[in-house]
Amino acid sequence: MSRGRSIALLSALAAGGALLVPTAAWAAPTTQVIQGDVLRLVSVADWDAASRLLPGEPVQWDVAISADAPDPGTVRIAVSATGDAPLTLDASLCMRAWGPSGCPGGATELRTAWSIPRDGSEIALVEVADTEVAHLRLSITLNTGDEGGTTDVRVHAQGAGESAVVGPGGGLATTGLSPIVPVAFGVGALLVATGAVLVLDHRRRTVRDKEDAR
Incomplete structure (x- = not known):
């Protein structure tokens, strides 16, 4: 995955995470x-x-x-x-x-x-x-x-x-649930998804570097 595609995906995930965080109007x-x-x-x-x-x-x-x-x-x-x-x-x-x-x-x-x-x-x-x-x-x-x-x-x-x-x-x-629960869930999901993208990107770049060194 290219760095440009990684940044684009992270941006999309961030936007999705923002949708999971309720605003005051949704209280x-x-x-x-x-x-x-x-x-x-x-x-x-x-x-x-x-x-x-x-x-x-x-x-x-x-x-x-x-x-x-x-x-x-x-x-x-x-x-x-x-x-x-x-x-x-x-x-x-x-x-x-x-x-x-x-x-x-x-x-x-x-x-x-x-x-x-x-x-x-x-x-x-x-x-x-x-x-x-x-x-x-x-x-x-x-x-x-x-x-x-x-x-x-x-x-x-x-x-x-x-x-x-x-x-x-x-x-x-x-x-009922504390108002912090949906926020924590949204932020947690965003962090997990972001970590997965970074790990995948790192592994693919490592494999590509090894192939170029041969």
Whole structure:
């Protein structure tokens, strides 16, 4: 293999390796699980996108709330917010898992274009039977003209003598592969392929040199 062809192949491999490395635009939503003795909250959101919230560009946040209570009862679902960035929030409830086209059977609108208070108080959204799984969907938008500051929104659940809260940070159990895994895989594959090309090129040049010396 000529040096020119080796360089061309290495360039192609480098381009292929770059395709294996995900960009920020491809960031997958993060799944977070809060598991208590009774309550279980499963949160799914793209917190990377939420940290760069722009006016008019909502971020979707899904939280599934369920309970394993010893006696029949209800679970109270609420939200709270603290911070200095005004946010508008839409809240919908689905009693089945959300599908690609929305809520099977139709969702219940809990809040629409609601400017959530930012004083930290828990504001009740709905109560459900503890035998059901509530699928809460929040759509959060930064108010137009208010691009400074930050606001922390949290979802609360209370039932069977237990309380649970989930939000963008602090002691949350993250499931799924770490974002570094696809990057390491892509870089590793690129290094292995590059090494193989270099070894092959070296062996062919050695054989050619020996033949020329005869």
